[in-house]
Amino acid sequence: MRLALDREGAAARLFFYFALAWLAVGMGFGLLAATLMVVPDLIRDVPVLEYFTFGRVRPVHTNLMLFGWLTSAYFGTLFYMLPRAVGAKVWSERLGSLTAIAYNLAVAGNMVALLAGANAGREYAESPWPVKWITAAAFVAVGVNMFMTVKNREDDGELYVSAWYFLGALVTTPVVYAIGNQFLLPTNPLRGVNDAIVNWFYGHNILGYWFTPVGVGAVYYLLPKLTGAPIYSHRLSMIGFWSLFWVYGPVGAHHLVNGPVPWWVQTVAIAFSVMLIIPVWTVVTNFYGTMQGRWHLVRESVPLKFVTAASVFYFVTCFQGPMQSLRSVSAITHFTNWVVAHAHIALLGTFSFVMFATIYYALPRLTGREIYSTRLMEWHFGLSLWGFLLMFVDLTVAGLVQGTSWVMTGSENFMEVVAKMAPYYITRSLSGVLLLGGQLVFIWNVYRTATAGRPVVAGTKPEPAQLAAGAELQTVRP
Amino acid sequence: MRRARQAPEAIGSRLWRGAGLVALAWAGGATLPPAVRANHLSGGEPDFVGYYAAGAIVLVFAGLIGALGLGPGRVRLLGRRLGPFLLVAGLGVLLTGAWQYARYPSPEALLGGGAWGRVAAWQIAGTTVVFSLFSAAVMLWAFRQGLMGFGEAAKYRFLQAGDPGDPRAAAPATGGAEHLVWIPLGVMAGFALFFVGAVAYVWFAVVRP
Numbered sequence: 001m002r003l004a005l006d007r008e009g010a011a012a013r014l015f016f017y018f019a020l021a022w023l024a025v026g027m028g029f030g031l032l033a034a035t036l037m038v039v040p041d042l043i044r045d046v047p048v049l050e051y052f053t054f055g056r057v058r059p060v061h062t063n064l065m066l067f068g069w070l071t072s073a074y075f076g077t078l079f080y081m082l083p084r085a086v087g088a089k090v091w092s093e094r095l096g097s098l099t100a101i102a103y104n105l106a107v108a109g110n111m112v113a114l115l116a117g118a119n120a121g122r123e124y125a126e127s128p129w130p131v132k133w134i135t136a137a138a139f140v141a142v143g144v145n146m147f148m149t150v151k152n153r154e155d156d157g158e159l160y161v162s163a164w165y166f167l168g169a170l171v172t173t174p175v176v177y178a179i180g181n182q183f184l185l186p187t188n189p190l191r192g193v194n195d196a197i198v199n200w201f202y203g204h205n206i207l208g209y210w211f212t213p214v215g216v217g218a219v220y221y222l223l224p225k226l227t228g229a230p231i232y233s234h235r236l237s238m239i240g241f242w243s244l245f246w247v248y249g250p251v252g253a254h255h256l257v258n259g260p261v262p263w264w265v266q267t268v269a270i271a272f273s274v275m276l277i278i279p280v281w282t283v284v285t286n287f288y289g290t291m292q293g294r295w296h297l298v299r300e301s302v303p304l305k306f307v308t309a310a311s312v313f314y315f316v317t318c319f320q321g322p323m324q325s326l327r328s329v330s331a332i333t334h335f336t337n338w339v340v341a342h343a344h345i346a347l348l349g350t351f352s353f354v355m356f357a358t359i360y361y362a363l364p365r366l367t368g369r370e371i372y373s374t375r376l377m378e379w380h381f382g383l384s385l386w387g388f389l390l391m392f393v394d395l396t397v398a399g400l401v402q403g404t405s406w407v408m409t410g411s412e413n414f415m416e417v418v419a420k421m422a423p424y425y426i427t428r429s430l431s432g433v434l435l436l437g438g439q440l441v442f443i444w445n446v447y448r449t450a451t452a453g454r455p456v457v458a459g460t461k462p463e464p465a466q467l468a469a470g471a472e473l474q475t476v477r478p
Numbered sequence: 479m480r481r482a483r484q485a486p487e488a489i490g491s492r493l494w495r496g497a498g499l500v501a502l503a504w505a506g507g508a509t510l511p512p513a514v515r516a517n518h519l520s521g522g523e524p525d526f527v528g529y530y531a532a533g534a535i536v537l538v539f540a541g542l543i544g545a546l547g548l549g550p551g552r553v554r555l556l557g558r559r560l561g562p563f564l565l566v567a568g569l570g571v572l573l574t575g576a577w578q579y580a581r582y583p584s585p586e587a588l589l590g591g592g593a594w595g596r597v598a599a600w601q602i603a604g605t606t607v608v609f610s611l612f613s614a615a616v617m618l619w620a621f622r623q624g625l626m627g628f629g630e631a632a633k634y635r636f637l638q639a640g641d642p643g644d645p646r647a648a649a650p651a652t653g654g655a656e657h658l659v660w661i662p663l664g665v666m667a668g669f670a671l672f673f674v675g676a677v678a679y680v681w682f683a684v685v686r687p
Contacts, residue, residue, distance in 0.1 A: 081654055
């Protein structure tokens with residue numbers, strides 16, 4: 001008997017739907033955290049809510065956004081894009097569906113544990129020990145499923161770059177995750193500075209070996225499909241892939257620059273952080289090269305708008321990042337809101353925007369229904385873009401004000417600076433309202449698509465135009 | 479016959495030119511005093527490693543674009559000829575930066591922990607060698623399996639295979655739409671200038687005085 005869990009696309013759909021639920025909940029907690037920084041006594045003496053202190057709400061927000069929303073969406077992306085990129089069916093939809101259920105139960109358990117005050121005390125690794133095991137098992141299960149999918153493909157030809165990025169992420173992430181989460185032991189075996197170094201090896205490499213490759217792989221998948229043009233240079237994209245995986249490993253210690261960490265560890269991190277610009281420029285070059293002659297499509301296609309914005313923010317992230325890893329710049333920006341802005345431009349401005357585009361692209365194909373409302377898509381894009389830009393500029397300026405003020409007085413005026421931040425935190429809360437509003441519009445549109453969208457008219461494959469199958473050409477401009 | 483005799487000379491002269499560029503880049507970098515540094519709150523340790531890395535990146539990336547024939551139409555031929563040399567020059571600048579750094583005394587060495595510093599250097603060298611060998615082994619295996627020819631055929635097969643693309647992709651170009659490219663370019667340039675300008679202002683107006 002064929003269960004719903006076995007149907008084609010079941011795993012991708014489940015992961016996407018779970019991701020959207022966490023998007024709303026996670027952003028809601030983010031707005032609560034931002035509001036608590038404006039009105040710290042907001043929920044004081046309110047029954048039940050009084051336990052939702054900032055110290056608990058903030059890790060709930062980060063965990064739900066990283067592991068609830070973004071990682072679930074990424075798993076959905078893998079289940080949708082990788083089989084199609086290699087010309088095969090998913091090896092086991094049932095395993096994928098069961099992984100989706102188990103993984104998201106673990107995310108829910110993590111949320112409850114963090115709200116109850118159980119926190120392992122390390123950035124992005126706050127979850128309790130059983131949740132760490134279930135998360136690691138989920139990564140392994142998805143990895144096995146995807147590798148078996150690729151192994152069973154009929155076409156033995158060269159892999160497309162997106163497949164490389166996805167497979168590379170699945171190889172490295174379980175290792176990075178295990179190392180960063182107490183080596184999956186019940187207690188943390190490391191102490192002191194060693195613990196900090198390993199924590200930030202994990203903290204940055206979960207970004208560099210999980211969020212970046214799957215996000216970039218999704219961009220390389222979406223751009224040709226949305227524009228009808230092959231990517232500008234596959235060779236350049238492969239150079240970007242290999243350079244990304246080679247360069248990203250040592251950069252984690254740039255979070256500890258000017259700290260009590262061995263000098264050479266910091267210097268290696270700084271040098272490799274600057275070299276990260278190479279893989280980024282390959283992506284940006286491919287983006288602009290592919291878009292040549294296709295800019296008119298941006299007017300009509302909301303997914304392409306999200307991909308364009310994400311590509312811009314990806315460049316900004318990876319210009320700002322190497323810059324702030326320099327000791328002299330870090331001396332101003334470290335521990336300020338500049339860093340918070342930087343984290344959001346990567347995870348929200350870049351990779352969340354890519355996931356919005358992915359879901360808009362994949363959903364009609366997974367459900368057999370057209371997107372319910374184009375107007376709601378435009379609202380979603382507008383609210384997300386302007387809400388995010390407001391937050392980013394606000395926090396960057398706030399960070400510079402903090403850093404400058406501390407430098408001038410040797411941090412003696414710390415409390416004065418805290419008070420100076422009030423207008424910036426109010427602005428951040430307002431931007432959070434725009435952002436959350438945009439995501440609620442998005443979720444409503446997806447819900448209506450799944451339940452009341454018009455059936456999709458079957459599309460036709462693009463014509464091969466003047467190209468002979470398998471011919472190598474430098475550029476193609478039909 | 480003539481072609482066979484020309485090939486070894488061409489390779490030989492290229493190698494000489496490449497070696498010459500590396501030496502030039504090294505000499506240029508080596509003459510830069512370690513005083514190319516930024517003073518900051520912790521005591522004046524230099525950021526010159528970052529500057530060398532940034533210089534290397536610009537040269538390496540320009541070299542890549544040139545060697546792959548991806549430059550704009552007018553300079554494509556020039557890029558193909560200069561590309562490999564820019565790549566080599568970029569690597570030379572990177573090596574120079576590493577050499578300059580190795581000459582600069584680290585806090586561990588200054589405090590008498592020179593032996594410890596050498597052990598640490600061996601550790602990072604060993605890790606780099608192991609990781610590079612692993613990457614090279616994976617790449618070699620992939621080449622032999624025909625999975626990674628670095629060719630362009632994969633991008634055409636991808637476009638034709640899998641799910642059909644967005645039907646809107648077939649829409650004809652409308653007049654003036656290409657000017658939309660200036661919006662993302664402007665945003666990128668604007669943010670880059672903002673970051674550099676803001677940090678520079680803080681340094682020269684606040685930190686230095």
